[in-house]
Amino acid sequence: MAKEQAILAQLDASAQRGVRPERAQAALADVPALPETLLELETQLTRATVDAEEKLRAAARHLVSAGGKRIRPMVSLLACGACGGEMRAAVPYAVAAELTHSATLLHDDVIDDGPLRRGMPASRVIWGNAVSVLSGDWLLTRALEIVSAEPARSAALPTLLATMRRLVEGEVLQLSLRGSFSATEKDYMDVVIGKTASLFGWASAAGAWAAGETGRIPEALVRFGEGIGIAFQLVDDALDYAADPDLLGKRLGTDLIEGKATLPLIRACEADPALRARLSAVVDGTVDPESMAGEVIDAVKKVGGVDAARALARAHTREAMEALEEVPDGAHRRALREAAVSLTERAF
Numbered sequence: 001m002a003k004e005q006a007i008l009a010q011l012d013a014s015a016q017r018g019v020r021p022e023r024a025q026a027a028l029a030d031v032p033a034l035p036e037t038l039l040e041l042e043t044q045l046t047r048a049t050v051d052a053e054e055k056l057r058a059a060a061r062h063l064v065s066a067g068g069k070r071i072r073p074m075v076s077l078l079a080c081g082a083c084g085g086e087m088r089a090a091v092p093y094a095v096a097a098e099l100t101h102s103a104t105l106l107h108d109d110v111i112d113d114g115p116l117r118r119g120m121p122a123s124r125v126i127w128g129n130a131v132s133v134l135s136g137d138w139l140l141t142r143a144l145e146i147v148s149a150e151p152a153r154s155a156a157l158p159t160l161l162a163t164m165r166r167l168v169e170g171e172v173l174q175l176s177l178r179g180s181f182s183a184t185e186k187d188y189m190d191v192v193i194g195k196t197a198s199l200f201g202w203a204s205a206a207g208a209w210a211a212g213e214t215g216r217i218p219e220a221l222v223r224f225g226e227g228i229g230i231a232f233q234l235v236d237d238a239l240d241y242a243a244d245p246d247l248l249g250k251r252l253g254t255d256l257i258e259g260k261a262t263l264p265l266i267r268a269c270e271a272d273p274a275l276r277a278r279l280s281a282v283v284d285g286t287v288d289p290e291s292m293a294g295e296v297i298d299a300v301k302k303v304g305g306v307d308a309a310r311a312l313a314r315a316h317t318r319e320a321m322e323a324l325e326e327v328p329d330g331a332h333r334r335a336l337r338e339a340a341v342s343l344t345e346r347a348f
Contacts, residue, residue, distance in 0.1 A: 027338040030331045037077055037087040041070070044095045048142055052135075059123040059135040064102050066118040071232070072097040072203040074339065079207025079221050081332035092150050093206035096143040096160065100199060103143070104167055106136035111175065112258050140164060152209035155218070156202075163202040170194020179259035181269065181279045188263055192233045193226065200229030220326035227320025228340040231313040235344055237262035238309035241300045256282075256296050257289045263312070264305030265296065271303040310344075317344045 028034060045064055049057045073094030080090035108114065109122040110129045116122060124132035147156050174191045177183045183191075204225030208218040240255045241264050255262050259282070261269070269276040275296070281287035300306060320340055327333050 024335070024338040024342040027331070027335040031078065031081065031335050032331070033087060034077075037091065038070075038074075040088060040091050041073055041077070041094055041098075044091055045098060048095055048099060048146065049139075052138055052142075055127055055131050056135045056138050059106070059127045059131050060102065060139055062120075062123050062126065063105060063117060064098070066120055068098075068118060070098065071339075071343070072101055072199060075200065075225060075228075075336065076203045076207040076210070078332045078336045078339075079204050079327070080210045081207075082327045082330060082336060083208045083211035083213045083217060084328065085207075085211025090207045090210035092146050093152075093156060093210050094203070096146045097199060097203040097206065099139045099143040099146075100160070100164065100167070103136040103139035104171070104195070104199075106132045106139070107171070111171070147206075150210075152206075152212075155209045155214065156206050159202055159205070163198045166194045166198040170196075170198070174260065177261065179283050181259075181261045181265070181276055181283065183261040183266060185263065185266055188261065188266055189230075192230055196233040197226040197229030200232070201225035217327060220323045223323035224320045224327075224336070224340075227316045227323065228343060231316040231320070231340070231344045234263060234309045234313035234316070235346060238264055238306045238313075239346075240264075241297050242306045256293055259283070259289070263309045264300045267305040267308050268296070268299040268303050272299060275299055313344045317341060 046061070049060045049064070052060060076090045076094040076097055077087040080093075081087045105117060106123055109117055109124050110132050114122050115125055122132070123135065127135075144157070144160065147153055147160055150156065170191050170193070173187070174195065177187055177191070201222040202225070204221035205218040208221050237255065240262065256265065269279075278292070279296075282289045282292060317340060321337060324333060324337060324340075327336075
């Protein structure tokens with residue numbers, strides 16, 4: 001009972017942080033057996049790394065145990081319930097989704113020289129880049145092993161492999177564009193679809209496969225998951241230029257400092273081509289990117305880049321909601337809907 005209360009407290013804390021506002025929190029509270037299933041998820045996430053080499057296990061658990069929103073596994077669990085299955089059946093797929101996501105974060109922190117992750121020193125800072133990369137690789141193989149042992153592996157395993165490929169291709173595309181500030185909106189969306197939306201789509205469909213569904217409903221859930229994945233990333237990128245840094249947990253303009261051109265900055269450069277020229281000084285190293293952060297944030301706000309990203313996020317959320325209509329109605333579908341909307345409207 002104490003552990004179940006701890007899970008409920010975690011949900012309440014998430015709502016207070018703005019991850020799940022009141023309507024989403026109420027919808028989640030209506031889902032039967034959700035606290036127990038979330039507890040099982042956390043237990044299985046810990047067990048998943050028990051046989052890893054000591055340093056790999058430490059680096060992986062340092063990240064996984066730090067928490068996070070658990071959005072992807074939550075989507076898997078709720079999708080399973082919406083399709084008439086017991087959510088516990090989706091726990092292995094939810095674990096695989098979270099391990100895959102964690103692997104990408106371990107790799108991203110190495111690529112970006114990231115010092116922090118979830119408010120703590122990144123694994124690469126403590127154990128080094130090599131261990132962080134290998135730990136991420138290990139988590140990817142573990143995710144595949146978990147799915148390969150499940151009843152729905154004939155549908156879930158090939159699609160997870162394809163998703164991992166899309167994740168890598170999205171990262172490579174982002175890396176190729178890094179520092180040039182010449183990315184188009186299409187370039188940006190290709191990165192978002194590959195790096196973020198693809199795993200959301202797989203996690204959503206995996207819930208349906210866990211419930212024994214095939215065909216139309218899993219396909220609809222892929223569209224739902226990819227839609228909310230795109231919306232989630234759009235809002236995340238907008239917050240880099242708009243949120244209270246104390247609430248967000250990072251400096252404003254972090255993407256700029258890392259040389260990433262997200263939608264708000266792309267819109268600003270389109271409105272003011274001279275801005276891209278000034279950013280070239282950042283690319284060639286003659287100007288410290290932090291010294292331009294304030295100017296660029298002002299330029300983004302002036303052209304409504306943040307509002308544009310949020311508007312596009314809402315459009316993708318609406319498309320996701322249309323796809324969700326193909327899933328049977330009930331407490332689980334309502335929770336999926338409210339959680340998706342709350343991600344689009346979050347303030348940090």
